[in-house]
Amino acid sequence: MPFSIIRNDITKVSADAIVNAANSSLLGGGGVDGAIHRAAGPELLAECRTLGGCRTGEAKATKGYRLPCKYVIHTVGPVWEGGGKDERRLLYSCYKNSLALALELGCESIAFPLISAGVYGYPKAEAISVAAEAVSEFLDANEMEVTLVLFDKAAYTISSELYQNITAYIDDKYAESRDDSKSRLAAGNRFLRGFDRRLFKAKSAMADEALEDQAAPAMEPMLMGAAANASLESYISARDESFSQSLLRLIDERGLTDAQTYRKANIDRKLFSKIRSDVNYKPKKQTALAFAIALELDFDETLSLLSKAGYTLSDSLKFDLIIKYFIQNKSYDIFEINRALFAFDQTLIGC
Ligand code: APR
Numbered sequence: 001m002p003f004s005i006i007r008n009d010i011t012k013v014s015a016d017a018i019v020n021a022a023n024s025s026l027l028g029g030g031g032v033d034g035a036i037h038r039a040a041g042p043e044l045l046a047e048c049r050t051l052g053g054c055r056t057g058e059a060k061a062t063k064g065y066r067l068p069c070k071y072v073i074h075t076v077g078p079v080w081e082g083g084g085k086d087e088r089r090l091l092y093s094c095y096k097n098s099l100a101l102a103l104e105l106g107c108e109s110i111a112f113p114l115i116s117a118g119v120y121g122y123p124k125a126e127a128i129s130v131a132a133e134a135v136s137e138f139l140d141a142n143e144m145e146v147t148l149v150l151f152d153k154a155a156y157t158i159s160s161e162l163y164q165n166i167t168a169y170i171d172d173k174y175a176e177s178r179d180d181s182k183s184r185l186a187a188g189n190r191f192l193r194g195f196d197r198r199l200f201k202a203k204s205a206m207a208d209e210a211l212e213d214q215a216a217p218a219m220e221p222m223l224m225g226a227a228a229n230a231s232l233e234s235y236i237s238a239r240d241e242s243f244s245q246s247l248l249r250l251i252d253e254r255g256l257t258d259a260q261t262y263r264k265a266n267i268d269r270k271l272f273s274k275i276r277s278d279v280n281y282k283p284k285k286q287t288a289l290a291f292a293i294a295l296e297l298d299f300d301e302t303l304s305l306l307s308k309a310g311y312t313l314s315d316s317l318k319f320d321l322i323i324k325y326f327i328q329n330k331s332y333d334i335f336e337i338n339r340a341l342f343a344f345d346q347t348l349i350g351c
Pocket of ligand 1: 008010011022023030031032034114115116118119120121122152
């Protein structure tokens, strides 16, 4: 997944580069800056002293020393002063310049903390949307595994209105599905009671006729078998198009390119090539859903694409209901959907 969001201590994350939310002196501090310096060891500070500081929005690299990374990219986020002091552009530059520097250094993976969202006071939801915007723009033109490392759940919020809407939607659907299952159970019990009565009647009728009947001719199952094989063959050969065939057809029908599709789906190119070249490829459910979102399929089209890989969406699974919520609201921003899934402790969609 080119852009993923995890909850961890960034000093525990292994990547070619990890990003430090530093201050302009680059001489260490608290928060993630302090954690990185502690984990890297004193050599990091010694190298930072040679850099001559760093301006807000810019980025400078050092080695990773005792950290599980080749480089630490130090960037200085803006202090939040209400939003009128160019904070968004400066924060965007932190991600953009750090990614460009990582590319220059030949990094294939990079991990970011939520820059400026701690001591510098940047509102977390906005800080996340700036990060998502900068990273997705970079991934439109480049390949790199980018991870946003959130230190605690509180750091990761979606708007409370969206959170409440999704919660209400889930509760409604749970209630509906519970009612459905209750009514299905009641219907099932009625059928079984009726079935028992019919079975009892059938048994007594059979008991009367059993004396005249001979055992059913043993050939029957054999004939059944041959006929069954023939129909199974034709049944399988008449099967519907595969997931891969459906996906490629839908991409063509929407006039999208492969690259546009897998980037919008937050799927890496290698996985897409595998799906394209193997007509029988069976993706994970999260991958199939990521393509449904990228293609902006409606609910029925999504069910149809999922079914080609043997999946469906159920009203009794929170993950499925959150996806259904976004599709029914025609909201196809995969980063927003992943933020919501993350906020509800669900698996993210993508590869
Ligand atoms: N791993 C990942 N994220 C972390 C960690 C960690 N070990 N520690 C803190 N964070 C998170 C915080 O929860 C916050 O969401 O990093 C985000 C950024 O918080 P800060 O570290 O306070 O950085 P910032 O808001 O950019 O302020 C920078 O703080 O530490 C000083 O020297 C630093 O002066 C600079 C200022």
